[in-house]
Amino acid sequence: MTELITIPGRWEFDYTYFAGEAASRFFGELKDSRRIMGVRCPSCKRVLVPARSFCDVCFQRTEEWVEVGPEGVVETFTILTAAFAGMPKPPVVIAYVTFDGADTALLNVLTGLDLSNISDAAHRLQARPRVRASFVDEPQGRITDFTFTLL
Amino acid sequence: MSTRVGVIGIGQTPYKRAHPELSSAELIWAAVDEALRDANVDIDAIDVIIAGVAPDALSGENGVEKTAVLGSGKPFLRVNTGGATGSSATFAAADYVASGRAKMALVVGVERMGQATSSQNVFNTVFDPIYEKDFPLTTITMAALRASMSMRVYGYTSRDWAEIAARNHRNALRNPLAHLKLDVTVEDIMNSPLLAWPIHRYEACPMSEGACAMVLAAGDVVGSRSVAWIQGLSSMTDSYAMGDRINRAEGSLVDLLTLELSARRAYADAGITDPRRQVDVIELYSPFSSAEAMTYPALGMCAPEDGPRFVQEQLADVSLPVFNPSGGPQAANPVSATGMVRIAECALQVRGLAGERQVPDVVRAVATGQGGATQFSTVCVLGAEPPE
Known part of the structure; x- marks a missing residue:
């Protein structure tokens, strides 16, 4: 019988992602003003958060900027409870929150919730609690400049 | 469709964690x-040859489909629509034949992710690098975000997810190609990590x-071969951003709007008025039991609010369609091929x-495909009779 050979491999590439005009302005607002910004579609009138350059449903450019939040409501969530390579150490809560004044929900980490009992924490989050965007001490102009915290 | 198209040949390797005895080309x-x-x-x-391969990083080989360039002098395409890759590739082949550009098309989906040692890390890279990649967003957490919303909006319970999973695993015991053959109870599932x-x-x-391949043929070259006719097919895109679908009136993140619209159109082409x-x-492209429940209303099995009741109904009512006789993606999910496997199984x-998983007297079968953050949906109806 032939001995089956395996060959080690590793992909290790570096990238620089270009955020583009709309996200760059969105991130600038986070860093300089600690404000969450959306854009209003001129056609469907939805306030889209996070900001982007066009409404993909109406295929319209979005040029009207609108401040939303900083409070909102948890729409859905999960609590990562298992460890995976490359992922943060569990438990971690991620949630979609609709900020006050927005028509779409934004994903971020939810912090400050007692996770000693996962089932109790999930039960609390299923009640659509209100949250606030809490900023880090020194915003860097990234989506990680804030997390959701329960009111 | 202008020309009738039928599936006349099917080949599948067994599906398992890895095939260390085979190179990608051999697979x-x-x-x-x-x-x-x-x-x-x-x-x-x-x-014409159409290959389906989802993210290259899952195999660590760029363009693993190059080894599917079989025979010379033929047009060749690669399709990647995430989880819908296998069904999208099949649709491209069907369109080649239907348009008259090909009499016979070969479609092959190959998944080589047994070579990956950190696949959830790879899956994170399929999400938006600007607003999303910094979070632990993976295929698992994406499904979990929807499962928790389904529970809140429609009242599904953890037991519902386990009941669906138990049926899929039970069916897989009769499928020699299945990767997982788990003899587990609902309680075992609820007690798993x-x-x-x-x-x-x-x-x-x-x-x-594993790999799946099919030969699709125009009606006039099928001859006396055993054939499954494509009676209807439809694929539709949706907004990528999951957050944009949370508050959408015509169908929220857990309503699979474009799967529903695809089903409606494919059913119409196939003459289906009462899918139940x-x-x-x-055969569902549902890698998670919670994702399966979202397809029930979309496929016309029940009203959205009756989803939890339908979980019990489909277990008890033998007049309903049989779901995932192969065990479905919960028993084997070779990502690049999975959508094609649904069509092949149908x-x-x-x-x-x-074989052992055969359902008696099948006249018509429906295969779904879903890709990315379900921004791609496909529905394919196959039947014993050619479309009218």
């Missing part, structure tokens, strides 16, 4: 050779390797060649 060869034999044609009869609330390990798909009675088998059922 493709195994499925293609079986499909050509089943169709009783040789490679020279094939007019929690991956991301509310999803337990046995409610999630495994990481599987006119469909015998449904074709085997229609042709009466599904």
Whole structure:
């Protein structure tokens, strides 16, 4: 019988992602003003958060900027409870929150919730609690400049 | 469709964690050779080859489909629509034949992710690098975000997810190609490790390797071969951003709007007016049991608010379609091939060649595909009779 050979491999590439005009302005607002910004579609009138350059449903450019939040409501969530390579150490809560004044929900980490009992924490989050965007001490102009915290 | 299209050949390798005995080329060869034999044609009869491969990083090989360039002098395409890759590739092949550009098309989906040692890390890179990649967003957490919303909006329970998973695993015991053959109870599933609330390990798909290939033929060259006719097919896109669908009035993140619209159109082409009675088998692209529940209303099985009740109904009512006789993606999820496997399994059922997992007297079967953050949906209806 032939001995089956395996060959080690590793992909290790570096990238620089270009955020583009709309996200760059969105991130600038986070860093300089600690404000969450959306854009209003001129056609469907939805306030889209996070900001982007066009409404993909109406295929319209979005040029009207609108401040939303900083409070909102948890729409859905999960609590990562298992460890995976490359992922943060569990438990971690991620949630979609609709900020006050927005028509779409934004994903971020939810912090400050007692996770000693996962089932109790999930039960609390299923009640659509209100949250606030809490900023880090020194915003860097990234989506990680804030997390959701329960009111 | 302008020209009738039928599936006349099917080849599948077994699905398992890894095939260390086969190179990627050998994996493709195994499925293609079986499909050509089943169709009783040789490679020279094939007019076009379409390969389906999802993210390259899952295999660590760029363009692993290059080894599916079989025979020379033929047009060749690669398709990647995430989880819908296999069904999208099949649709491209069907369109080639339907348009008259090819008499016979070979489609092959190959998944080589057994070579990956950190696949969830790879899956994170399929999400938006600007607003999303910094969070632990993976296929598992994406499914979990929807499962928890389904529980809140429609009242599904953890037990519902486990009941669906138990049926899928039970069915897989009759499928010699399945990767996981788990003889587990609902309680075993609910007690399996929690991956991301509310999803337990046995409610999630495994990481599987394998290849699937099919030969599609125009009606006038099918001859006396055993055939499953494509009676209807439809694919539709949706907004990528999941957050944009949370508050959408016409169908929220857990309503699978474009799967519903695809089903409506494919059913119309196939002459289906009552899918609960006119469909015998449904093979779902649902890597998680919670994702399966979202398809019930979309496929016309029940009203959205009756979803939890339908979980029990489909277990008890034998007049309803049989869901995932193969065990579905929870028993084997070779990502690049999975959508094609759904169509292949439906074709085997229609042709009466599904062996131990054969459902009696299958006249019509429905296969779904879903890709990315379900921004791609496909529905394919296969039947024993050609479309009118």
